[in-house]
Amino acid sequence: MSQEYVGTKQVTAFPFQHQDGREGYKVQYENGYTSWSPKDVFEKAYIGIGQVKQLPPHVQRMIGEKAQNDDRLAKLTAFIKTPGFRELSAKSQELLTTQAGAMGELSEILAERIAL
Incomplete structure (x- = not known):
């Protein structure tokens, strides 16, 4: 199967x-x-993350994780502005909005970690 x-x-x-x-x-x-x-x-x-080969592997992974998260957040934010979002149940809208907020927080945390 x-x-x-x-x-x-x-x-x-x-x-x-x-x-x-x-x-x-x-x-x-x-x-x-x-x-x-x-x-x-x-x-x-694939999502471009720039020229990162000179950075340690764990920093490369964080940059990749942030790029993926930011891409998904942009797509979710765009969806929230569509009629399709408004057709969802109130609970689904609430959960997606909460998810977008959490993804925004994750992006900020990763940005801080990368800057260190």
């Missing part, structure tokens, strides 16, 4: 045009494996 999987990994990538002219990224994984990914596929799967 099949099931769904969600993964998280950090890769090094740079814009790279495929030999057939398609835009994409050349991707290098931690184990040294290199591949090419179409631009739309890559950008759905």
Whole structure:
């Protein structure tokens, strides 16, 4: 029986045009494996965190965690402003609003930790 999987990994990538002219990224994984990914596929799967290789691994992970959290918070905040949000039950609206607040606090905490 099949099931769904969600993964998280950090890769090094740079814009790279495929030999057939398609835009994409050349991707290098931690184990040294290199591949090419179409631009739309890559950008759905990865969030840029800048040039962080010189930082300790735990700081790289915090920067990645903050970037993911901020991306999700932006999407949630945008959803809260839609008619779809107003169609939800009052309890669901309350929980999503509370979740957005907690995600904002997490972002602030991570920013402070990264600054240290």
